[in-house]
Amino acid sequence: MSGQPLDPRTAPTFPAAARAMLGDTQLRKNVRHATGVIQTKRARVVEEMPDWQELRESGRQIREHTMRHLDHYLQQFEQNCTRAGGVVHWARDAEEARRIVVGLVQAEGAREVIKIKSMTTEEIQLNKALEAAGVHPYETDLAELIIQLGQDQPSHIVVPALHKNRQQIREIFQREMHLGTLGESPQDLADAARRFLREKFLRVKTGVSGANFLIAETGGVCIVESEGNGRMCLTLPETLITVAGIDKVVPTFKDLEVLLQLLPRSATGERMNPYNSIWTGVDADGDGPRRFHIVLMDNARTEILADEEGRQTLHCIRCGACQNACPVYRQTGGHAYGSVYAGPIGAILTPQLQVLNHAQTLPYASSLCGACYEVCPVKINIPEVLIHLRNKVVRKKGPLTPEALAMRAMGLVFRSERRFRAAQRMGRVAEAPLVRKDGQGQGWIGWLPGLLGGWTQVRDLQAMPQQSFREWWEQREKSEVSRGN
Amino acid sequence: MATDAREAVLTRIRAATGNAPETRAVMQEWQGIRRQYRQHAARDHEGVLELLIDRLRDYDATVQRVSRDEVSAVAARLAAARGIRRMVVPEGLDPALLPAGLACETDRGLSAEELDGLDGVMTGCTLAIAETGTIVLQRVAGQGRRAISLVPDYHLCVVDEARVVETVPEAMARLQPTAALATTFFSGPSATADIEMTRIKGVHGPRFLDVLLVRDGERL
Numbered sequence: 210m211s212g213q214p215l216d217p218r219t220a221p222t223f224p225a226a227a228r229a230m231l232g233d234t235q236l237r238k239n240v241r242h243a244t245g246v247i248q249t250k251r252a253r254v255v256e257e258m259p260d261w262q263e264l265r266e267s268g269r270q271i272r273e274h275t276m277r278h279l280d281h282y283l284q285q286f287e288q289n290c291t292r293a294g295g296v297v298h299w300a301r302d303a304e305e306a307r308r309i310v311v312g313l314v315q316a317e318g319a320r321e322v323i324k325i326k327s328m329t330t331e332e333i334q335l336n337k338a339l340e341a342a343g344v345h346p347y348e349t350d351l352a353e354l355i356i357q358l359g360q361d362q363p364s365h366i367v368v369p370a371l372h373k374n375r376q377q378i379r380e381i382f383q384r385e386m387h388l389g390t391l392g393e394s395p396q397d398l399a400d401a402a403r404r405f406l407r408e409k410f411l412r413v414k415t416g417v418s419g420a421n422f423l424i425a426e427t428g429g430v431c432i433v434e435s436e437g438n439g440r441m442c443l444t445l446p447e448t449l450i451t452v453a454g455i456d457k458v459v460p461t462f463k464d465l466e467v468l469l470q471l472l473p474r475s476a477t478g479e480r481m482n483p484y485n486s487i488w489t490g491v492d493a494d495g496d497g498p499r500r501f502h503i504v505l506m507d508n509a510r511t512e513i514l515a516d517e518e519g520r521q522t523l524h525c526i527r528c529g530a531c532q533n534a535c536p537v538y539r540q541t542g543g544h545a546y547g548s549v550y551a552g553p554i555g556a557i558l559t560p561q562l563q564v565l566n567h568a569q570t571l572p573y574a575s576s577l578c579g580a581c582y583e584v585c586p587v588k589i590n591i592p593e594v595l596i597h598l599r600n601k602v603v604r605k606k607g608p609l610t611p612e613a614l615a616m617r618a619m620g621l622v623f624r625s626e627r628r629f630r631a632a633q634r635m636g637r638v639a640e641a642p643l644v645r646k647d648g649q650g651q652g653w654i655g656w657l658p659g660l661l662g663g664w665t666q667v668r669d670l671q672a673m674p675q676q677s678f679r680e681w682w683e684q685r686e687k688s689e690v691s692r693g694n
Numbered sequence: 695m696a697t698d699a700r701e702a703v704l705t706r707i708r709a710a711t712g713n714a715p716e717t718r719a720v721m722q723e724w725q726g727i728r729r730q731y732r733q734h735a736a737r738d739h740e741g742v743l744e745l746l747i748d749r750l751r752d753y754d755a756t757v758q759r760v761s762r763d764e765v766s767a768v769a770a771r772l773a774a775a776r777g778i779r780r781m782v783v784p785e786g787l788d789p790a791l792l793p794a795g796l797a798c799e800t801d802r803g804l805s806a807e808e809l810d811g812l813d814g815v816m817t818g819c820t821l822a823i824a825e826t827g828t829i830v831l832q833r834v835a836g837q838g839r840r841a842i843s844l845v846p847d848y849h850l851c852v853v854d855e856a857r858v859v860e861t862v863p864e865a866m867a868r869l870q871p872t873a874a875l876a877t878t879f880f881s882g883p884s885a886t887a888d889i890e891m892t893r894i895k896g897v898h899g900p901r902f903l904d905v906l907l908v909r910d911g912e913r914l
């Protein structure tokens with residue numbers, strides 16, 4: 210991977226990029242290991258929540274309601290944040306957002322900034338713009354640091370460097386931090402990062418962050434993280450600049466009680482991530498930065514909002530669970546998606562952020578197995594949006610190609626839940642003759658007939674599970690009822 | 695220019711959603727959001743405390759149950775065992791709780807560098823959430839500025855039993871009146887799993903956490 214940012218406008222098509230990635234066995238091994246570990250942890254902490262499905266439903270409704278009244282909640286946020294001493298900026302697109310941030314940094318006279326991991330600033334390639342203006346951005350999240358020092362690109366929303374193993378990380382750190390000796394245990398590597406960054410936390414006076422949630426009711430901002438680098442960047446600098454998509458707003462403080470339960474369990478498989486920070490404007494008594502700016506950025510989100518069937522894409526809380534669950538992502542890793550948003554969420558978000566002018570193959574980067582939908586904490590029906598986008602892509606290219614007709618039939622299936630389930634079950638029956646088992650007894654499909662064949666030319670498709678989560682869940686509930694629970 | 699962008703974005707949003715109902719209608723719709731998840735404790739308070747202890751230990755924190763009179767002596771023992779010599783404490787922390795015989799500096803705007811030169815911090819807390827093993831700190835007397843519980847490597851936290859709730863929704867309800875204060879939720883020591891998904895304790899935040907659960911702290 211080169212140091213060039215992932216840019217959907219110039220990236221190769223998914224099939225081409227995926228083919229290249231499939232040749233990198235080390236990468237595939239690293240990705241499969243990491244996603245496997247997170248999935249196991251997630252399953253454990255989701256299983257222990259008796260009201261998980263109710264939380265998902267509430268999460269879905271909160272997000273849907275927010276999008277329906279986005280203008281109302283953004284203005285409420287703006288008003289409350291301003292009253293608390295924050296300065297609110299608006300940006301129509303990435304270019305405008307970059308210009309605002311670079312301008313603010315230059316007004317501070319800053320030559321360096323410390324950064325908290327933020328997919329939104331990756332999306333707008335902020336680091337490149339800062340560097341062009343003579344400002345050095347230090348990534349402070351361990352994974353982002355690995356990527357920045359290794360001149361690499363993120364491959365996962367939550368664990369951006371999951372494609373690197375310890376030997377690779379050790380080599381990068383040793384070279385870039387000029388360390389003579391360095392052990393290769395994760396502890397040694399984390400210690401090296403701590404020493405490297407501490408001096409920057411204490412010295413650099415300007416911080417740049419993204420946001421997980423903007424609270425309309427209070428004007429507060431919430432960031433969740435693990436390492437404490439976020440808290441350092443939010444607390445120690447004199448100036449803090451936050452860049453947030455307009456989709457990040459939530460109506461009330463109370464709504465966090467839902468999202469703060471859904472997000473960590475889905476993202477890292479923890480009951481709660483180590484740190485959640487909430488701050489509101491500027492603290493009058495000198496707790497934290499004296500100046501706080503927030504940039505509310507559209508960057509094609511209103512285009513998605515206007516598309517009734519695509520709109521649910523904006524409900525995403527960036528937990529990454531769909532990536533870990535996706536058999537395609539697990540094979541190709543994140544870079545093949547040609548965007549900082551990879552996996553199923555990337556397959557629907559990226560083309561829409563590009564208004565379908567680029568990344569047209571991404572809606573096809575899925576076997577429509579439905580695993581992403583089942584794990585999504587806010588119940589985004591990703592397969593449905595994929596089909597919808599395929600239709601749109603096809604409409605752009607012409608309506609009567611065989612592809613268009615087949616896609617239309619698929620669209621019908623996904624629009625009805627009953628039909629979707631029937632199709633899932635049929636899929637398992639129909640695929641049976643094509644499945645071969647690997648060493649671990651895992652089923653793989655090396656060849657698919659007809660239309661889908663193009664897909665299996667570049668990858669093996671994991672066989673559908675014998676029982677879908679949904680079927681398992683229902684059966685489990687039934688058996689619990691019969692046990693009198 | 696900036697106002698243009700604001701108007702442009704808001705106009706696009708209104709065109710996309712095609713509606714602009716009044717605040718009251720929006721609030722009514724918000725109230726109609728389904729919330730059938732657990733909002734109350736299912737255990738008795740002793741059960742809730744045991745759950746918290748279990749969760750905190752799961753994060754490699756130590757937890758001791760003490761009476762208010764014992765805090766000072768136990769705190770001194772814990773700090774000594776960790777090799778702590780100088781600690782920072784927030785304004786408003788009851789002096790009777792401070793570790794006996796240990797140098798404690800009250801924070802009156804210490805710089806980050808000064809904080810970096812101290813070994814640890816001792817604070818109270820606003821509340822704790824048993825189900826997730828979370829402790830919540832706010833910008834109030836006895837808990838202090840966010841920086842003091844961040845820069846030093848060791849945190850000794852005093853949690854009154856009355857401040858422990860079982861679930862996240864109970865915690866948010868209690869925090870609602872002070873929702874605009876700077877608030878930090880922390881769940882165990884700082885951690886990362888960025889390298890091969892191996893959980894490493896302690897990256898930038900405090901690496902070591904001791905909790906004193908006080909059975910006869912002040913009532914809320």
Ligand code: SF4
Nearest residue numbers: 525526528529531585
């Ligand atoms: S689409 Fe759902 S599962 Fe995927 S990252 Fe977003 S919230 Fe998580």
